[in-house]
Amino acid sequence: MVKRIITMTVNNRPGVLNRITGLFTKRHYNIESITVGHTESEGISRMTFVVNVDDERIAEQITKQLNKQIDVLKVVDITDQAIIVRELALIKVAVTPATRGEIYTLIEPFRAAIVDVARDSLVVQVTGEPEKIDALIDLLKPYGLKEVARTGTTAFPRGSQRASSTNKSLFII
Amino acid sequence: MAANMKVKERVAKKQTLCGALMLIEALKAENVKVIFGYPGGAVLPIYDKLYESGVFHVLTRHEQGAIHAAEGYARISGKPGVVIATSGPGATNIVTGLTDAMMDSIPLVVFTGQVASNVIGSDAFQEADVLGITMPITKHSYQVRDVHELPKIIKEAFHIATTGRPGPVLIDIPKDMSVAEAEFDYEQEVQLPGYQPTTRPNHLQIRKLVEAVSQAKRPVILAGAGVLHANAHEQLKQYAEQQHIPVIHTLLGLGGFPADHPLFLGMAGMHGTYTANMALYECDLLINIGARFDDRVTGNLAHFAPKATVAHIDIDPAEIGKNVPTKIPIVGDAKEALIQLIEQNGKRPDVSEWLNKLNEWKREYPLMYKREPGVLKPQRLIEMIHEYTNGEAVVTTDVGQHQMWVAQYYKFKHPHRWVTSGGLGTMGFGLPAAIGAQLAQPEATVISIVGDGGFQMTLQELSVIQELNLPIKIVIVNNQALGMVRQWQEIFYEKRYSHSLIPNQPDFVRLAEAYGIKAMRATTEEEAEYVLKEALVTNAPVLLDFHVHPGENVYPMVAPGKGLHEMVGVKW
Numbered sequence: 027m028v029k030r031i032i033t034m035t036v037n038n039r040p041g042v043l044n045r046i047t048g049l050f051t052k053r054h055y056n057i058e059s060i061t062v063g064h065t066e067s068e069g070i071s072r073m074t075f076v077v078n079v080d081d082e083r084i085a086e087q088i089t090k091q092l093n094k095q096i097d098v099l100k101v102v103d104i105t106d107q108a109i110i111v112r113e114l115a116l117i118k119v120a121v122t123p124a125t126r127g128e129i130y131t132l133i134e135p136f137r138a139a140i141v142d143v144a145r146d147s148l149v150v151q152v153t154g155e156p157e158k159i160d161a162l163i164d165l166l167k168p169y170g171l172k173e174v175a176r177t178g179t180t181a182f183p184r185g186s187q188r189a190s191s192t193n194k195s196l197f198i199i
Numbered sequence: 200m201a202a203n204m205k206v207k208e209r210v211a212k213k214q215t216l217c218g219a220l221m222l223i224e225a226l227k228a229e230n231v232k233v234i235f236g237y238p239g240g241a242v243l244p245i246y247d248k249l250y251e252s253g254v255f256h257v258l259t260r261h262e263q264g265a266i267h268a269a270e271g272y273a274r275i276s277g278k279p280g281v282v283i284a285t286s287g288p289g290a291t292n293i294v295t296g297l298t299d300a301m302m303d304s305i306p307l308v309v310f311t312g313q314v315a316s317n318v319i320g321s322d323a324f325q326e327a328d329v330l331g332i333t334m335p336i337t338k339h340s341y342q343v344r345d346v347h348e349l350p351k352i353i354k355e356a357f358h359i360a361t362t363g364r365p366g367p368v369l370i371d372i373p374k375d376m377s378v379a380e381a382e383f384d385y386e387q388e389v390q391l392p393g394y395q396p397t398t399r400p401n402h403l404q405i406r407k408l409v410e411a412v413s414q415a416k417r418p419v420i421l422a423g424a425g426v427l428h429a430n431a432h433e434q435l436k437q438y439a440e441q442q443h444i445p446v447i448h449t450l451l452g453l454g455g456f457p458a459d460h461p462l463f464l465g466m467a468g469m470h471g472t473y474t475a476n477m478a479l480y481e482c483d484l485l486i487n488i489g490a491r492f493d494d495r496v497t498g499n500l501a502h503f504a505p506k507a508t509v510a511h512i513d514i515d516p517a518e519i520g521k522n523v524p525t526k527i528p529i530v531g532d533a534k535e536a537l538i539q540l541i542e543q544n545g546k547r548p549d550v551s552e553w554l555n556k557l558n559e560w561k562r563e564y565p566l567m568y569k570r571e572p573g574v575l576k577p578q579r580l581i582e583m584i585h586e587y588t589n590g591e592a593v594v595t596t597d598v599g600q601h602q603m604w605v606a607q608y609y610k611f612k613h614p615h616r617w618v619t620s621g622g623l624g625t626m627g628f629g630l631p632a633a634i635g636a637q638l639a640q641p642e643a644t645v646i647s648i649v650g651d652g653g654f655q656m657t658l659q660e661l662s663v664i665q666e667l668n669l670p671i672k673i674v675i676v677n678n679q680a681l682g683m684v685r686q687w688q689e690i691f692y693e694k695r696y697s698h699s700l701i702p703n704q705p706d707f708v709r710l711a712e713a714y715g716i717k718a719m720r721a722t723t724e725e726e727a728e729y730v731l732k733e734a735l736v737t738n739a740p741v742l743l744d745f746h747v748h749p750g751e752n753v754y755p756m757v758a759p760g761k762g763l764h765e766m767v768g769v770k771w
């Protein structure tokens with residue numbers, strides 16, 4: 027299995043998300059996460075998918091099938107580009123007066139923040155690459171995780187690229 | 200000056216109309232000659248406006264009949280088929296037809312009624328989530344939320360249905376949207392930044408193919424329905440002749456290349472000819488033009504064209520490399536690609552040895568069946584139909600053994616005379632499809648060849664045939680069985696004929712007569728000759744019930760999971 031990050035811009039019309047996820051179900055593609063939100067242009071949303079695929083051929087099929095959707099404006103498999111990948115997580119962790127201080131020190135190198143404090147729990151907010159979030163969750167686990175919410179990955183290419191492969195060009199059209 | 204006129208015309212065309220009238224005006228603007236439909240509550244406002252509209256509407260007896268008729272019309276006319284169905288059950292009745300059209304790339308514009316906007320989502324009477332149900336089986340779909348958008352939506356729908364890789368587009372119209380009024384402007388240009396099909400092939404890739412052809416020793420062309428959609432049959436012939444490349448068809452491609460041409464090898468796949476399948480196995484260059492390497496064509500992919508460099512010309516980039524690794528991908532319209540290839544006039548490959556081999560196979564392993572005195576063999580029946588119609592008829596089929604026999608024994612010489620359900624294999628398709636086909640070509644001899652099983656899935660459409668006096672010749676290949684199922688049970692399930700034998704079929708002759716249609720029965724070759732000739736000179740619908748030899752099987756056959764070269768039933 028290989029992980030691919032695919033981003034696309036779509037017309038923000040009713041049912042678009044349904045169309046895209048339906049396509050993934052129909053063709054048995056394995057989605058790890060989806061994020062959706064507005065872009066700088068009105069009426070256009072950006073979606074970011076992380077998918078697990080068996081091989082390159084399937085990855086290529088996914089972008090091509092997505093491209094066929096009328097409301098999909100642009101699809102890019104950005105996995106092999108220089109990209110910024112971010113995720114946000116909220117982690118509610120159990121605390122006692124004894125562990126409270128320990129947790130504060132522990133999260134510091136992650137540049138995470140405490141966004142809620144209760145008598146027996148704390149909510150930690152952390153952003154970064156998914157691996158970093160995994161690592162923090164691992165560290166907090168022994169204290170007792172009460173709840174974890176992750177946004178899923180969002181990503182886009184950095185301002186300056188090495189040679190890049192883009193869009194409807196997997197195929198020499 | 201001319202531009203000025205245009206502006207004036209445009210202004211004149213802007214009028215305030217209700218949604219139902221907009222629909223009708225749009226159909227007129229699209230030059231739609233016939234629509235197929237069935238009324239109901241949610242489309243009553245539309246039907247009311249149809250009443251005196253002058254639009255030719257065919258009331259089928261079931262919505263499935265309407266959509267298959269529209270498919271038959273589209274296939275033969277080359278124009279989009281148009282369907283109207285009501286909300287809820289009307290819409291769910293067209294699901295099979297939408298899927299069928301999606302699989303076989305048939306352009307349709309389908310209007311469904313929907314409950315009124317203010318009750319959508321409340322499980323209202325005859326509400327169904329038609330958009331949700333049909334998303335995976337349409338090329339695109341719309342729900343009208345604001346009547347101002349309706350003209351734009353209809354215009355886009357026709358554009359999307361008929362361009363690129365054709366397919367069905369659905370427009371779901373809430374009842375209040377048919378009544379609400381807005382300005383009707385149908386002159387606007389379609390602007391779809393997310394939909395820009397590539398029609399012009401990349402020149403470099405064309406050059407690569409020319410080079411590959413010049414080096415090839417055993418080239419072959421596999422031509423699918425893409426050739427027909429692109430109207431590229433002339434160019435296919437020209438190119439094959441120029442380069443001396445033999446041609447194989449898929450089921451849906453039949454007629455794109457003349458069956459009596461010396462370079463034609465027959466149909467490929469599960470029930471393809473020995474020569475076509477072996478040519479695919481042995482070739483060193485496979486040029487796929489407008490076919491999608493369906494599993495019924497390729498057999499086991501591990502054994503498919505193992506020695507070949509694969510080139511694939513397709514309007515849909517997603518089909519290229521989907522099933523078969525492809526060395527030379529050419530995205531574009533089949534006709535444009537073939538024109539470029541012909542213009543290149545590349546070095547002709549040396550294929551004399553290859554053609555000798557192919558001709559030897561053709562001689563050695565032709566299609567075969569045994570004629571027996573006193574019995575009517577279904578293969579013979581199709582040969583007779585071919586003979587008496589001089590191979591010129593428009594032929595529709597249903598799905599099953601009879602369909603394969605028609606594909607094998609009706610040697611299509613011309614394009615656009617063959618209508619069958621390929622990708623979905625929809626029983627019940629053949630009869631309503633013939634209605635659309637006959638309406639598309641009123642002068643043509645239309646023969647609908649159906650099984651005794653599938654005929655009963657849509658036979659209510661006899662009523663339409665009688666009403667419109669369409670001179671369709673309905674041929675029932677009556678083997679008292681779901682023959683194709685029976686065949687698989689005989690071969691793969693130790694003759695355990697579970698629910699596939701129907702010895703008590705109704706009296707189809709009397710059934711047809713009940714619908715007011717002339718009908719005859721034949722049980723021998725002699726009778727078959729008589730009734731066929733009689734029917735063909737009758738300028739009215741005729742149903743013919745042919746009691747064929749019931750145990751007959753379709754051969755050759757590539758068993759599921761096998762490679763094309765492993766076909767059985769090629770020699771006595």
Ligand SMILES: Cc1ncc(C[n+]2csc(CCOP(=O)(O)OP(=O)(O)O)c2C)c(N)n1
Pocket residue numbers: 597598599600601602624625626627649650651652653654676678680681682683684
């Ligand atoms: C709607 C539908 N249901 C079931 C099938 C499966 N099926 C394929 S062929 C066949 C038998 C068709 O029998 P008949 O119409 O008599 O044709 P024959 O094979 O006997 O020529 C069946 C049941 C199908 N293709 N379509």
Ligand SMILES: [Mg+2]
Pocket residue numbers: 599650651652676677678679680681682
């Ligand atoms: Mg039968």
